Amino acid sequence: MAKKKVSNEADLKRRRQAPLITPTDLKTGATRDIAGGLNGILADVFALYLKTKNFHWHMSGPHFRDYHLLLDEQADQLYAMTDPIAERIRKVGGTTLRSIGHIARLARVSDNDADYVEPLDMLAELREDNKSLAGRLREVHDVCDEHRxxxxxxxxxxxxxxxxxxxxxxxxxxxxxxxxx
Known part of the structure; x- marks a missing residue:
């Protein structure tokens, strides 16, 4: 009985020291690598979401309606990715983004704060950002494959x-x- 009490006390102490570590069969290095990769993706997705909404809100010209609706649909798709990415990070034992500042430190999507951007330039910029995101997703996929x-x-x-x-x-x-x- 005394041995079980010691074990319970040790477990309690360990949980207090690391309250957000989700139990997983992945090794510590795998958790670090996968969570790190997914947090980078999550930051990029948030940045691309906001950029897509920015262009959606500031769209103009003869194709306004079509482009406006397209970008709104794409922003919704991006936003829908955020929670599953963050929850996956937690499931593998990692912690996720905590603030706008954290996103800014990790995101690789460039901001566009211009007062005016031509509609076709908006589409081209978002096309390249999405193409880059696909490449980064493939890189993180390789990390996941490496750690099974x-x-x-x-x-x-x-x-x-x-x-x-x-x-x-x-x-x-x-x-x-x-x-x-």
Whole structure:
């Protein structure tokens, strides 16, 4: 009985020292690598979401309605990714982003604070940002494969597909036809 009490006290002390460490069969290095990669993706997704909404809010021109709706749909897709990414980080034993400042430190998506951006330039910039995001998702997928984190890799595969779809739509929406428009 005394041995069990000592064990319980040791467990209690350990939980107090690390209250957010989710139990996982992944090794500490795997948790660090996967959570780190996913936190970078999460920061990029938040930054790309805000940039997409910025362009959605400031869209103008003859294709306003189509572009406005397209960017709103794409922003919704990006926002829908955030909670599953953050929850996956917690499931593998990591901690996730805590503030706008944390996002700013990790995000690799460049801001665009210009007073005015041409509609086709908006689409081109978002297309390149989504294309870059797809590449970074592939990099994190490789990390997940290395550590045999099948669940994270599976989610990432879907996010790559969604990101490629956004890239494709932005490309097609910005093409200039033979008739000049």
């Amino acid at each position: 984190d099948i669940a994270s890799a599976s989610l990432i595969e879907n996010w790559i597909d969604e990101t490629e779809r956004r890239t494709w739509f932005l490309f097609e929406a910005s093409r200039v036809g033979k008739g000049g428009g």
